[in-house]
Amino acid sequence: MQIVRSSLEVQEISKKVQDIIIQSWRTGTRKQYSSNINRWKTFCHSNKINHVCPTIPEVLVVLIS
Secondary structure, eight states, rough: HHHHHHHHHHTTOOHHHHHHHOOOHHHHHHHHHHHHHHHHHHHHHHTTTTTTSSSSHHHHHHHHH
């Protein structure tokens, strides 16, 4: 869930609101999203892309791959 928190921090969302958002994710949701989040992080690392603030073209590349 750190990648979600990092994204919220970049958007200057308060810590209190971040905590509420993170706590709202149920265990099943976390499990369901974890494979896609890990895929995203791996893709970004391999392609030297900022995983928290990617450009639109960078996001589109991963969606079609």
